[in-house]
Amino acid sequence: MPHDIAWQHDAAARVAATALGPCAEHRGRVEETGDGVAMISGLRNARLDELLRFDSGAVGFAQVLEPDQIGCVLLDEAAGLQAGDAVRGTGDVVRVPVGAGLLGRIVDPLGRPLDGKGPVQGASLSPIERKAPGIIERDLVTDPVQTGVLVVxxxxALGRGQRELIIGDPATGKTTLAIDTIIAQRHSDMVCIYVAVGQKTSAVRRAVDALQTHAAFDRCIVVVAGSATPPGLQWIAPFAGMTMAEHVRDAGGHALIVIDDLSRHAATHREIALLTRQSPGREAYPGDVFYVHARLLERAAKLSAANGGGSLTALPIAQTEAGNLAAYIPTNLISITDGQIVLDAALFQQGQKPAVNVGVSVSRVGGKTQALALRNAAKSLRLDYAQFLEMEVFTRFGGVIEPRVQAKLTRGTRLRAVLRQDQHAPLRLIDEVALVLAVQNGVLDALTVKAVDAFRDGLAGALDAQLADLLVRVEATGILTNDDHAALLELLQKRAAPDG
Ligand SMILES: Nc1ncnc2c1ncn2[C@@H]1O[C@H](COP(=O)(O)OP(=O)(O)O)[C@@H](O)[C@H]1O
Ligand SMILES: [Mg+2]
Structure with missing residues (x-):
């Protein structure tokens, strides 16, 4: 059974195979080819993932090993490849460039330039499949990733080394949320890698434009395998991006990888599996699709101090149909990651953007990393919001509303307004603390929802102008002292006052 082999063949064995180095050259013959794969006979000693080279110049890698045939996934268009062509095993695996030369570049999954700026400079090569750090090499997630998105x-809250799934229907703001998180890193030490898998050219263009305009693009790497590229290139893209990110992590640095998206990747995996005649399982995906994604995301980690203390945070994206989180790929990914941010089409249509469904989203490790100032301010926020949403549904049926309930509704409506946020406009920690304090202390209760928008829009400028020292202190320590708390509240109340 081909995928029994795949199942048993864990990442460790893959790396070990690399270490063996080249073996005696062996040759085979193309039996059949089409749609980005080739079936090959004769290469008896080929190993899983081995790089295969065709006499026509094309390359591919062994994805399926059967007793008499190999399923090879092509890494190029491979026009002209036909039955009878000769093929050689190389004894090597697929490798991609890593290193500083990639920063500020847009490349394909093999590191070939797509931005017309010439070859990637001074990069070394590293295999796309690498072993995930073991439990001993890891540390607890303790440092925050400031996404600049208030609701998140x-x-x-996210922590460095965490894997958080962004999931939702088409056009609910998934890509935007991930891109905004990268944009928010423009003043941090994070290297950000955006991997586009199977996305339309227009969508990739929009994402790259946003990064080039708003992010620190010289600390970003963009890896593109669009919907028109061969399935083999799409398949390796997330693995290639991971390898590039790991290079940063292993040097003691901090990396953030966005994989947009793993639903497309799963579809590509299924397509390849069907073409290489692996037996289909649930929803026609081959049985190893869970293992493929688990193996990939396991590589995100926070390393222990003894291993350099670097981190690799992963934001995989998945798409749902009609909000169905119980489909095969979504449930797989939800169980692999440390939480999910669920985006909701109905909220999006109502104009509540980012359209985060607060009831079903969760972050399992990041909460502990939240800056103290924000944690204290936002302590009861989630419960308050949940209660408000529930009350809102009940009061919709009409009837007399008690003053206590009315007060909660007023507060909740202001909170919802504050949680709305434009794209590409990340908030600083201090802006977030101030907004939450304003809501929770009732400062905004007397304002109309429209006035809340104006209040929010002018807030950053007011903080800069009037509380410059406090701002620096809070950004540096993450702590709001009692005096600072009082000063901040005073400014908020003044701004919300009718003549403020
Ligand atoms: N917070 C936001 N504010 C305003 N527009 C947004 C926001 N988030 C997303 N959008 C817009 O909604 C559209 C769909 O977003 P996109 O991120 O491409 O969705 P998806 O990746 O889920 O398909 C885009 O035009 C995007 O600009
Ligand atoms: Mg998208």
Whole structure:
């Protein structure tokens, strides 16, 4: 059974195979070819993932090993490849460039330039499949990733080394949320890698434009395998991006990888599996699709001090149909990651953007990393919001509303307004703390929802102008002292006052 082999063949064995180095050259013959794969006979000693070279110049890698045939996934268009062509095993695996030369570049999954700026400079090569760090090499996730998105940082905080799934229907703001998180790193030490798998050219263009305009693009790497590229290139893209990110992590640095998206990747995996005649399982995916994604995301980690203390945070994206989180690929990915941010089409249509469904989203490790100032301010936010949403549904049926309930509704409506945020406009920690304090202390209760928008829009400028020292202190320590708390609240109340 081909995928029994795949199942048993864990990442460790893959790396070990690399270490063996080249073996005696062996040759085979193309039996059949089409749609980005080739079936090959004769290469008896080929190993899983081995790089195969065709006499026509094309390359591919062994994805399926059967007793009499190999399923090879092509890494190029491979026009002109036909039955009878000769093929050689190389004894090597697929490798991609890593290193500083990639920063600020847009490349394909093999590191070939797509930005017309010439070859990637001074990069070394590293295999796309690498062993994930073991438990001993890891450390607990303790440092925050400031996403600059209020609803995420307050309710579903992320930590460095965490894997958080962004999931939702088409056009609910998944890509935007991930891109905005990268944009928010423009003043941090993170290297950000955006991997586009199977996306339309227009969508990739929009994402890259946003990064080039708003992010620190010289600390970003963009890996593109669009929907029109051969399935083999799409298949390796997330693995290639991971290898590039690991290079940063292993040097003691901090990397953030966005994989947009793993639903497309799963579809590509299924397509390849069907073409190489692996037996289909649930929803026609081959049985090893869970293992493929688990192996990939396991490589995100926070390393222990003894291993350099670097981190690799992963934000994989998945797409749902009609909000169905119980489909095969979504449930797989939800169980592999440390939480999920669920985007909701109905909220998006109502104009509540980012359209985070607060009831079903969760972050399992990041909460502990939240800056103290924000954690204290946002302590009861989630419960308050949940209660408000529930009350809102009940009061919709009409009837007399008690003053206590009315007060909660007023507060909740202001909170919802504050959680709305434009794209590409990341907030600083201090902006977030100030907004949450304003809501929770009732400063915004007397304002109309429209006035809340104006209040929010002018807030950063007011903080800069009037509380410059406090701002620096809070950004540096993450702590709001009692005096600072009082000063901040005073400024907020003044701004919300009718003549403020
Ligand atoms: N917070 C936001 N504010 C305003 N527009 C947004 C916001 N988030 C997303 N959008 C817009 O919604 C559209 C769909 O977003 P996109 O991120 O491409 O969705 P998806 O990746 O889920 O398909 C885009 O035009 C995007 O600009
Ligand atoms: Mg998208």
């Amino acid at each position: 940082d307050t309710l579903f």
